[in-house]
Amino acid sequence: MFDFLTNKLSSAFAHLTGQAYLSEKNISETIAKVKEALIQADVPFGAVEKFINEIQEEVVGQKVLKSLKPSEQFVDVVHKKLVAFLGGQNNHASLELTFPTTIMVMGLQGSGKTTTIAKLAHYYKAKGKAKIIVCGSVDFYRPAAIDQLETLARQININFYRPQSTFPLKAAQEIFNYARSLKADIILLDTAGRLHIDNTMLQELQEIDSSLQPHHKFLVLDAMTGQESLRVAKAFEQSIGFEGAILTKVDSDTRAGAAFAFAYELKKPILFLGTGEKPSDFELFRPERVAGRLLGMGDMQTLMEQADEKIKKHEQEEAEKALRQGRFTLDDFAKQMDMMNRMGSFSQILKFIPGISAQAIPQDKMLQAEAEMKKFKAIISSMTPKERLDHKLLQASRKKRVAQGAGVEVSDINILLQRFEQMQQFVKLFKKMGKMPGLR
Numbered sequence: 001m002f003d004f005l006t007n008k009l010s011s012a013f014a015h016l017t018g019q020a021y022l023s024e025k026n027i028s029e030t031i032a033k034v035k036e037a038l039i040q041a042d043v044p045f046g047a048v049e050k051f052i053n054e055i056q057e058e059v060v061g062q063k064v065l066k067s068l069k070p071s072e073q074f075v076d077v078v079h080k081k082l083v084a085f086l087g088g089q090n091n092h093a094s095l096e097l098t099f100p101t102t103i104m105v106m107g108l109q110g111s112g113k114t115t116t117i118a119k120l121a122h123y124y125k126a127k128g129k130a131k132i133i134v135c136g137s138v139d140f141y142r143p144a145a146i147d148q149l150e151t152l153a154r155q156i157n158i159n160f161y162r163p164q165s166t167f168p169l170k171a172a173q174e175i176f177n178y179a180r181s182l183k184a185d186i187i188l189l190d191t192a193g194r195l196h197i198d199n200t201m202l203q204e205l206q207e208i209d210s211s212l213q214p215h216h217k218f219l220v221l222d223a224m225t226g227q228e229s230l231r232v233a234k235a236f237e238q239s240i241g242f243e244g245a246i247l248t249k250v251d252s253d254t255r256a257g258a259a260f261a262f263a264y265e266l267k268k269p270i271l272f273l274g275t276g277e278k279p280s281d282f283e284l285f286r287p288e289r290v291a292g293r294l295l296g297m298g299d300m301q302t303l304m305e306q307a308d309e310k311i312k313k314h315e316q317e318e319a320e321k322a323l324r325q326g327r328f329t330l331d332d333f334a335k336q337m338d339m340m341n342r343m344g345s346f347s348q349i350l351k352f353i354p355g356i357s358a359q360a361i362p363q364d365k366m367l368q369a370e371a372e373m374k375k376f377k378a379i380i381s382s383m384t385p386k387e388r389l390d391h392k393l394l395q396a397s398r399k400k401r402v403a404q405g406a407g408v409e410v411s412d413i414n415i416l417l418q419r420f421e422q423m424q425q426f427v428k429l430f431k432k433m434g435k436m437p438g439l440r
């Protein structure tokens with residue numbers, strides 16, 4: 001996410017880390033780099049100027065030079081400023097929904113509205129409070145739009161309603177009444193977008209808005225559109241109004257300008273980030289964490305939260321217990337790979353880890369590791385339960401059978417077993433270390 005700016009900013013500070021002294025020259029060079037990074041990231045010029053001036057004031061106002069750890073202090077100033085410019089400590093109190101609630105999702109064509117509906121449903125469902133969720137679309141411009149929502153609804157197992165009327169307002173009312181009859185906790189309304197802001201679209205939305213009076217109106221903005229998203233947001237704000245934005249496609253090579261432009265100019269919160277095409281690729285937007293990631297500090301907190309959400313508690317406990325006992329079978333190995341998979345791709349996971357820049361590990365190495373993992377999983381699932389618990393059983397004839405079952409070569413199985421035995425050694429070492437009093 002925001003790789004471009006992350007790489008630029010972290011490299012601007014990289015040569016300062018650990019230095020006991022900073023000169024004014026060091027500082028002004030770094031500030032110049034930060035400025036260049038922001039401009040290249042398509043952050044609106046006014047915002048960049050203000051940002052840089054404020055940093056300069058604080059940093060050169062000698063607080064930093066005289067502090068004990070000047071470089072850390074410097075990064076801290078920039079971090080705080082980034083947080084402020086991305087919306088401050090914005091609390092998401094309003095996102096604690098009171099049921100029943102109606103959410104209307106708006107935005108330009110292709111910005112990600114329909115996908116976002118599925119993400120919102122998935123998000124609130126996972127929180128466990130919303131039992132009945134109904135979604136429906138009033139997008140009659142793109143023939144496949146409604147089918148797309150239906151497919152997504154089925155995939156995440158929520159209710160979908162297809163209106164009889166093809167007049168947006170009437171259709172919206174139908175969806176609403178249907179949801180009411182089901183006593184739905186959440187009603188999600190998908191709307192039509194246009195390529196550009198146009199009056200028919202806005203008028204349609206206004207009518208739906210005043211008839212249904214949705215509790216929440218979210219504007220979906222494509223982060224790839226950069227500063228252009230600002231113009232869109234302003235038009236929506238003037239004619240309909242909305243509570244906050246959902247920034248989509250931040251997994252693409254977007255440069256972060258949209259996030260700054262929106263938060264800085266509209267003074268409204270960005271509520272969520274869309275980080276991929278799947279319903280689970282969605283997270284709350286938390287300025288302090290995003291700022292941390294931008295500065296290459298990682299974001300272990302979000303990673304841990306995602307782990308808690310995607311990996312069940314008993315699975316975590318089981319894995320931990322096995323490790324403590326020094327036990328590690330192929331079965332455990334398969335389970336671990338499966339848990340990893342649920343967290344995302346290697347490159348997605350690495351981005352949360354401090355000190356690892358997105359470029360540190362070449363993309364092809366990462367893809368290679370992922371392909372290997374897939375192969376390993378296929379191999380293990382072709383084994384009998386007994387073999388999974390005791391890999392020593394795998395002599396030549398068994399290997400042949402497993403290789404055939406998994407559609408791989410025997411040499412692939414040997415690679416897997418080699419890796420696996422290395423990991424087993426680690427686990428044993430881990431157990432021994434656990435017994436040493438100093439290392440607990």
Ligand SMILES: Nc1nc2c(ncn2[C@@H]2O[C@H](COP(=O)(O)OP(=O)(O)OP(=O)(O)O)[C@@H](O)[C@H]2O)c(=O)[nH]1
Nearest residue numbers: 109110111112113114115193248249274275276277
């Ligand atoms: N990588 C990535 N792709 C996304 C994200 N959100 C949406 N997309 C993709 O963007 C495309 C458009 O998304 P939709 O949800 O159909 O957008 P929409 O606003 O409903 O589009 P219209 O109904 O045509 O107005 C689809 O191919 C989605 O898979 C995201 O966060 N990351």
Ligand SMILES: [Mg+2]
Nearest residue numbers: 113114139145
């Ligand atoms: Mg759509």
